Amino acid sequence: MGHPHPGEDATVPGRGAAAPLEGIAAASEGAAAASEGAAVSVKGAEVAPDEPEPGAGGPVSADAEAAPQEPAQAVARGRRPRWPGPARALTLVLLAALGFGGVVAARSADPSFGRATADPDRLAASLAAVGARDRSLAAREGRLRQAGTGAAPPATGVTPPATGAPPSAPGGAVRSEAAQLAVLAGTVPVSGPGVELTIRDPHRSVDASVLVDALQELRDAGAEAIEIAGVRAVVTTYVADDPGRGLIVDGTSVSPPYALRVVGDAHTLDQALRIPGGVLDTVAARDGAQASVRTFGKLEIRSLRPTPSPRYARPAG
């Protein structure tokens, strides 16, 4: 670790000669040796001043004379020879490396680049934020597509609210959209990849909030159809406590173990449930409760909902 201190120069012999201009090779090695006495406990330091070869500015020989800079600085004040070529090039390379390293460090410190070192809770939070953003963008994409191409169905799994397709829409598109809405409304059986979450709760310590959280987590993770203990979950689904017996899901009393069958990207759903501080951890923190997840390449949800028939709301526009 070396750097110039103003006071140190005066203590070093060999100083005081006029400093040669940088870039001029003044060839008087002897003066450098006088200042060697100030070099502190660095082996090989005594070799450095006698190096005659022009390549001495390179990093290898620089290591050999790894003396603190205080005496070396004084040497420079004396009549130390200079090899402006390679040494100056090395200086410039080091400065460029500093700039480069600074940029890299700044980018690494940027929270949006935080990766493996971030703790799981923050990762979970950012995952949730990304998921929310993804869904809002997908919904927006759906709206824009509808606005742009009439009744063309949205490309994503997220279907915008059923504001009614324009009558001029092609029949195929309308049927496809109707099928998607039927999946969302829970009026048709569905099958696809997914997971099954089983919550065993012998002491009735899992309350409705756990299941609501689980439902939310699954939706965040892109669940497209959910069945809670035999009840098809849709947008209006609620979960309430039924003290002493278990839970009430959409008016149906259910008791543990609760099986949640979910169709969606199995890996994503699995990860969403297992995330630290997530559903599995929450359940495990309850007295005697246990949760397990199994993934399925193909899973069927057969429970249905009656077709909703709104009495008041009519598609506008």
Added chain:
Amino acid sequence: MIAVLALVLGVVVGLVLGPTAPAWLDPYLPVAVVAAVDAALGAARAGVEGTFDDREFAVSFLSDVTIAVLLVLLGELVGFGGALSTAVVVVLGIRIFASATALRRALSER
């Protein structure tokens, strides 16, 4: 002047290439950068005072960076965690201020 250009070139290359440091470098890179800034500022000061030498700059730059990184590594090995890197940054920060003061004084005396 050309030194500043080299620095700017490094920054530009960093921005253009946009690399991300591997994760294991995360604890060391900031300290290394601060040590390098210290060395560069010391060099600027030496340049203003007319005592700059390329070889000593190279030596002090490399050894400062190496020692700073080794200290942080040592801190992690013996279980200080980030404490030793904080210490290194504080010391380097003091030195940077000292260099900056000397630089300013040298410039104002001109």
